[in-house]
Amino acid sequence: MAVFASDEQSTLEVDLPRWLRLTRLVLAEERAPADAEVSLIFVDEEAIADLNGRFLGGDGPTDVLAFPIDDDHLPSGRHPDTGGRGPGSATEPSDPPIVLGDVVVCPTVAARQAPTHAGTVDDELALLVVHGVLHLLNYDHAEEGEAASMQRRERELLAKFQQLEG
Numbered sequence: 001m002a003v004f005a006s007d008e009q010s011t012l013e014v015d016l017p018r019w020l021r022l023t024r025l026v027l028a029e030e031r032a033p034a035d036a037e038v039s040l041i042f043v044d045e046e047a048i049a050d051l052n053g054r055f056l057g058g059d060g061p062t063d064v065l066a067f068p069i070d071d072d073h074l075p076s077g078r079h080p081d082t083g084g085r086g087p088g089s090a091t092e093p094s095d096p097p098i099v100l101g102d103v104v105v106c107p108t109v110a111a112r113q114a115p116t117h118a119g120t121v122d123d124e125l126a127l128l129v130v131h132g133v134l135h136l137l138n139y140d141h142a143e144e145g146e147a148a149s150m151q152r153r154e155r156e157l158l159a160k161f162q163q164l165e166g
Contacts, residue, residue, distance in 0.1 A: 026137075030133075032100065048065065
């Protein structure tokens with residue numbers, strides 16, 4: 001799996017290697033295809049407000065946006081038997097990579113909402129990274145049942161990451 005990260009804002013320091021590890025963990029735990037590609041981009045409020053307005057019709061800055069690209073290659077939710085090629089399956093050299101999409105996070109919005117949401121800025125950023133990557137993997141929270149399932153999976157993945165970071 002290829003995960004690319006970029007910090008395109010300068011207001012808050014972002015630990016790119018940490019968020020790359022978290023993104024890879026989510027992809028691995030969700031059994032994303034081995035040739036999957038994801039971009040993780042940290043931006044300022046102006047940039048995320050522009051993206052929010054242009055692509056989602058939203059008004060103003062938001063915390064995280066996910067832009068799925070090759071979402072037709074993955075089943076919805078967590079399906080261990082069908083979510084990827086599985087161990088030992090060779091990728092044909094001629095297969096193009098599966099570009100899952102981009103996750104765009106705004107650290108300043110995360111910092112502002114952290115005290116009433118996840119706690120610390122790092123906890124909030126971790127939640128937003130997981131949330132965005134799960135959206136690329138076809139998780140959604142439009143319906144109550146979907147929201148509960150997505151939140152449960154977020155908690156599981158964050159606990160595993162915290163345990164590994166120990």
